[in-house]
Structure formats: C-alpha cells, structure tokens
Amino acid sequence: MDVSQEYFKTFRDLPREDWFVCGHRACQGCGEAIAVRLILKALGPNTIVVSPTGCLEIISSPFPYTSWAVPWIHVAFENAAAVASGVEAGLKVLARKGLLEKRKTNVLVLAGDGGTVDIGLQSLSGALERGHNFLYVCLDNEAYMNTGIQRSGATPFMCWTTTSQVGKVKRGNLTWKKNMPAIVAAHRVPYVATATVAYPLDLANKAKRGAEMEGPAYLHVLASCPTGWRLPPELSVEISRLAVQTGFFPLYEIVDGELRVTVEIPKRKPVAEYLKPQGRFRHLTDEDIAKIQEQVDRECARLGIP
Amino acid sequence: MGKRIAVEDSHAAALAAKMANVDVIAAYPITPQTHIVEELSRMVSDGEFDAEYINVESEHSAISACIGASAVGARCFTATAGQGLALMHEILFIAAGNRFPIVMAVANRCLSPNINIWGDQSDVMSSRDCGWIQIFAENAQEIFDLLLSAFKISEDDRVLLPVAVNFDGFYATHVVERMDLPEEEEVRRFLPPHRTAKYKLDPDRPLTFGAIGFPTIQFELRRQWEEALCNSKQVIKEVWQEFGRVFGRHYDVLEPYRMEDAEIAFILMGGSCGTCRVAVDRLRERGFKAGMIKLRLFRPFPKEEILEATSKLKTLITVDKHICLGGLGGPLFNDLRALFYGFQRQINVAGFIAGVGGRDVRVKDFEQMFEKVVKGEVSPEKHIFIVRGES
Numbered sequence A: 001m002d003v004s005q006e007y008f009k010t011f012r013d014l015p016r017e018d019w020f021v022c023g024h025r026a027c028q029g030c031g032e033a034i035a036v037r038l039i040l041k042a043l044g045p046n047t048i049v050v051s052p053t054g055c056l057e058i059i060s061s062p063f064p065y066t067s068w069a070v071p072w073i074h075v076a077f078e079n080a081a082a083v084a085s086g087v088e089a090g091l092k093v094l095a096r097k098g099l100l101e102k103r104k105t106n107v108l109v110l111a112g113d114g115g116t117v118d119i120g121l122q123s124l125s126g127a128l129e130r131g132h133n134f135l136y137v138c139l140d141n142e143a144y145m146n147t148g149i150q151r152s153g154a155t156p157f158m159c160w161t162t163t164s165q166v167g168k169v170k171r172g173n174l175t176w177k178k179n180m181p182a183i184v185a186a187h188r189v190p191y192v193a194t195a196t197v198a199y200p201l202d203l204a205n206k207a208k209r210g211a212e213m214e215g216p217a218y219l220h221v222l223a224s225c226p227t228g229w230r231l232p233p234e235l236s237v238e239i240s241r242l243a244v245q246t247g248f249f250p251l252y253e254i255v256d257g258e259l260r261v262t263v264e265i266p267k268r269k270p271v272a273e274y275l276k277p278q279g280r281f282r283h284l285t286d287e288d289i290a291k292i293q294e295q296v297d298r299e300c301a302r303l304g305i306p
Numbered sequence B: 001m002g003k004r005i006a007v008e009d010s011h012a013a014a015l016a017a018k019m020a021n022v023d024v025i026a027a028y029p030i031t032p033q034t035h036i037v038e039e040l041s042r043m044v045s046d047g048e049f050d051a052e053y054i055n056v057e058s059e060h061s062a063i064s065a066c067i068g069a070s071a072v073g074a075r076c077f078t079a080t081a082g083q084g085l086a087l088m089h090e091i092l093f094i095a096a097g098n099r100f101p102i103v104m105a106v107a108n109r110c111l112s113p114n115i116n117i118w119g120d121q122s123d124v125m126s127s128r129d130c131g132w133i134q135i136f137a138e139n140a141q142e143i144f145d146l147l148l149s150a151f152k153i154s155e156d157d158r159v160l161l162p163v164a165v166n167f168d169g170f171y172a173t174h175v176v177e178r179m180d181l182p183e184e185e186e187v188r189r190f191l192p193p194h195r196t197a198k199y200k201l202d203p204d205r206p207l208t209f210g211a212i213g214f215p216t217i218q219f220e221l222r223r224q225w226e227e228a229l230c231n232s233k234q235v236i237k238e239v240w241q242e243f244g245r246v247f248g249r250h251y252d253v254l255e256p257y258r259m260e261d262a263e264i265a266f267i268l269m270g271g272s273c274g275t276c277r278v279a280v281d282r283l284r285e286r287g288f289k290a291g292m293i294k295l296r297l298f299r300p301f302p303k304e305e306i307l308e309a310t311s312k313l314k315t316l317i318t319v320d321k322h323i324c325l326g327g328l329g330g331p332l333f334n335d336l337r338a339l340f341y342g343f344q345r346q347i348n349v350a351g352f353i354a355g356v357g358g359r360d361v362r363v364k365d366f367e368q369m370f371e372k373v374v375k376g377e378v379s380p381e382k383h384i385f386i387v388r389g390e391s
C-alpha cells in the first residue's frame, strides 16, 4: 500500500454519517469525543470497537443507551488489547472456516492513557508482539480523568493533578511523560503515529492508514480535556494546536521504522504559550517553564524538528 | 464406536477441546495445567484441527482474549490453575455476567503462599462466587466427557454462561488412565461443529456490550444473572442425558455410592472420590452403614438433589480441600449446613479439611474421619477438623 496516501484531502472527503453519535455525556470541548467521532468517520461502519474502562466508556454507554452505531465492547480497564486480540483472532478463524463473510473488518481499540501506558501496558505489549491486525488508539488526556484527574504515566512534568498536588514541598508531577509511541515502535510494528484534534484531516488519514496496515498499528492522540486541564472548553482545539506549534506534542508517523514529521512547524512557538492558558500548569515559575522548554527542545532535536 | 485408549489426563482435556472443534485457544502455562496447552499447541501445529492459538502473555489476557473471541461468535477454550485462576479473578465475573460462552479446564492447585504447585481446591473456591457453572471431574474419562458437554451447556441459548471443569492437579492431570475416545462422527451427533451465536459483535447488527450499569439497573442485571445460573441446572441435566443416549455414559449432578441404607456418608468433589469409595467399602466390611455422594455440579448448587440424596442420613461428612480462612471451615461444609438449616433438617454435618497443598488423602484418612464421627468426637460447636494425612 501507499503509506503516504491521503484518503481525506478535504472535509468533504469524510462521510457525513457518524458512528459515534450525539447524545453522549462528554464534557463540552472533550478532545476524546471529537477524536473518536473523526476516527470512526475515517474507518466507517465495518468496524468493531474495543474500549477499556475510562471516560469514553462512561460517557458513551449509560445502559440502556449507547452512542455506538458500530459494535462496541468494554470488558475492563487493563485488557483492551487482549480483548481485541480475541476479537481479531476470532474473526480470522471464523472467516477461514467459511463461517463469516470474507471482508475487511477493522478491529479498533479506543483507550485512555491510563488504560494504555500504565495498567494496560502489559496486555498491549503482548498483543503488539503477537502481531494482531488491529488499530490501537490511545486517547491521551494525560491523566485518569474518569476517576477525577489522577496522574498517569503520561502526565507531563510538574503538571498538577489530584494525586500530584502542588504543595509546599512537592510541586506537581515529578516525572517526565512516558514516551509511549517509542515504546510501541520498539515492538517493530508497521505503523506508529501521533495526532491531535487540531489537525483533523491529519488525524483521520493516520487512523485510516493505521487501519489499512497489515499488522498492529498504533495512533497516539493528544486528547485535550478541558475539565482536567483546567481550561475553558472553547480553547480545547486551540490548545491542541498550540501543543503542536510549540513542539510540545509533535505530529509524526513511523512507518516500518522510518520516522516522518507530518505537520512541519517552521518556527516553533515558545512552550509557555501552550502552558499558560491551562490551570493545571498555573503554578509554574519562569524557571520551571525554562526547564520544560529545554526538554521540549531536546525532544524536537531528536525528531529533527528545528 | 470409538476406541479405548490410554491417555494422560491432561491430554484428555486437550482431546475434548480438539473434538469440540474449538476456534480459539488462549492460554498461559502454569503447573499442573501446562500439559493441556502444550498438547493443544502440538495439535494445532500438526494441523490436527484448525484453531487460532493465542500465546497470551498472562492468564488475565487469556480470559480477556476468550471474551473477545466469544463475542464475535467463536468457540473458545482456555485452561489454568491456582495463581492463573486468581489472576483471572476480575475477568471471570465479566465473562459470566456479560454472558459469554467459554469453556475452561482448571487443574486445581493450591493458592500461594507458600508457592506450591500441588492440588487442592483453594483456587476454585476463591472464585466460587464468580457466576460460572462449576463442574468437578474425577478421572480422564470424566474430564473428556464433561468438557465436551460443557461446550453444549455453555452455548445453549437458555444458558449463555461460561463453564469451568475442575479436576485435581497432578492426581488427575499427570496420570495415565484408560479412556473411551469417541469417533468424530459420534461427537458431531452430540455437539454441532460450530457455535451459532445469537448476540455477537457484528457490523451488520451493531450491539453494545459491557455498558455502564447505574444503580437503577445493576440490581436487576445481577438478579437475571443469578436466575440464569440457577436455571442452567435443568439444561445441564438435559445435556448430560443426551450425552448418555449418544455415548452410553451417564452423568448427573451428583452420584451416590452405596447410599441405599447408609446412615453416615461422605460428600466431596474431584479425584479423592475414588479413594473414598474404597474407604466406604472397607467401612461396610467392618459393619458400618457407610456411603458417599460425589458432587459433580458445584455451581449452580444442586440443592434439591442433595436434599433428596441425604434424606435418610444421620450424619453427612463434608471433605473440603480448602479452608475459608477465619470463617467456618470449608466451603462445602458451609453450603450444606446452610442448606439443611434452611430446610430444618435434623442431620449432623461433620466438616473435615483434608488434602491441603497436595497432601495425599488416603483410604485410612477417610476411615479416621468416619471413626471420629462414630465415636462422637465431632460436635456441632466445632466446625473444623483437619486431617493431616501423611506427607
């Protein structure tokens, strides 16, 4: 396949229909909800979705209602990749035995960062290593939002959360964000990419490319969360754009080990522009911001971003 | 007709999965279950039957993958023991409560600490309330037969619950026994080659599985689950009757031994039943009216059948291979006392714990239990008598 194929050049190329439908209970401006809607537009109805426990599951499935117009299953918090392994293996063997129509059905995992980089890391690693044909999307809002904004392994340095409080002795999260795309890429899977809702066509194309790829594909989406980031909902998309433009969250894809930056940022904005509007970084001093800027510069240099 | 073979008990379990024509196997090695998954891996690698063998990285993922595969309509099998079953614990409930047909072989093993690979029932009893159908097998033939019928039970539209078939680690996994292996075409008369799943993950008919249940609905869902589990007993009996018609081997929820005029009887599950039968024979020779009830179905608990089978007894001796720590003895003892109390039955229940951590339960241990009861050394206030046996 052509790995750089642009399936969606304009918004008109995306279907009008939705398979993640309105009526769900996400907060206003929820990046997860926007991303999921786009991803399902990109993949279409021939898709089976697996979600672990988390905001997405809670907001979309208040029994007896559902926002899912595609088949959807939630089992537990730490095992979405294992459940998806079973779905994929089941479809494969049933088709081989002639019990299912032979057609391409996308197996799609839509998981939070906690369900991916922390408690679900083992089952994800196992599934990646076994080479199941699925697209795993991490909707990274950088904390356990569903349970009330506790830190995760994806929470940024010095970020406030309810379990990395800003006090007299400690000031926010003490560790740097886990580099999950690199961890996935180390499994030598055919496709790894990052995306945000501020670049929706980039996001939709990456989802589609990942789904079309033979073998495991991984998409890491920075999913803005106005509630947990202490941000006005109307800035949700804008902040996602700033994350990219400051180099805080670069957009790239790794195809068969080759990394390519997909949204070039000729001149990066200072990282302070991304941090300042967010209440979760309110306590940062100029010194703290300089430290974060240094780290961002280092990461960008590593990716070849000027 | 099939053929009579000598088979390692573990391989009898693997043969059952193969003859059931399972679509997906997801399992993780743990002693004393390992020979089952090794044999299945060999069978799949040799092309003896067509299945996806998922080499999961844990038991937690094994049962999770089975749920995924079951949800798309595949027939799935897994096997585990001890720590593996404990690691599955969270997901066991979900498999049952969301009504996924799955069949699991459990080679019962003592739960840590101390790390101990030998057989007792602490693993299965610690997942007693997970809402699965729980069956106990005694030997290779039963392991094969009960696993084969487990698929039919589990997939029945009136049931749609996972089934665990338990058997003693080592005592009923690493021994070679005689077994009648049916012909493929005989098996097909009993169990269709594939599942027909009414509810599944199907893009042509999208369904939502595993939704959040608010307090306004959760209670009802839990009650339906309990009803489905209790009602499954009838289907289990039907399936075993049909099994008897096809294969000539007859199973029921319990199996009495020399119970006609018995006054004091044992009740237990699993491999020690064979030893207990010998003890009953010896006690009979010594002039005692001894008997035994082998409990084959543990969940749903066959209340009516137990009440009937014990109606003329003076004393029932329960033999548990697990201690409900800090509670009132063993699980069977607790269930039976509760049952009889509810029906105001004047019957003594003498609770014994034996065989913990793989300790052999010998004929003379059963005789010793019996003698203690006869001598009146067992009083209702005491609820726990540990038979240490010999190491």
Ligand SMILES: Cc1ncc(C[n+]2csc(CCOP(=O)(O)OP(=O)(O)O)c2C)c(N)n1
Pocket (backbone or CB within 6 Å): A032, A053, A054, A055, A056, A077, A078, A111, A112, A113, A114, A115, A116, A141, A143, A144, A145, A146, A147, A152
């Ligand atoms: C085994 C287990 N531990 C903890 C929880 C509680 N829990 C549910 S969702 C969640 C956090 C989800 O965070 P994330 O995956 O980042 O998704 P988000 O809600 O942020 O979208 C936690 C801690 C659980 N359901 N299961």
Ligand code: SF4
Pocket (backbone or CB within 6 Å): A025, A026, A027, A028, A029, A030, A031, A032, A033, A055, A056, A059, A141, A145, A146, A224, A225, A226, A227, A228
């Ligand atoms: S808390 Fe955040 S992630 Fe959860 S629904 Fe609200 S905005 Fe979305």
Ligand SMILES: [Mg+2]
Pocket (backbone or CB within 6 Å): A112, A113, A114, A139, A140, A141, A142, A143, A144, A145, A152
């Ligand atoms: Mg999160």
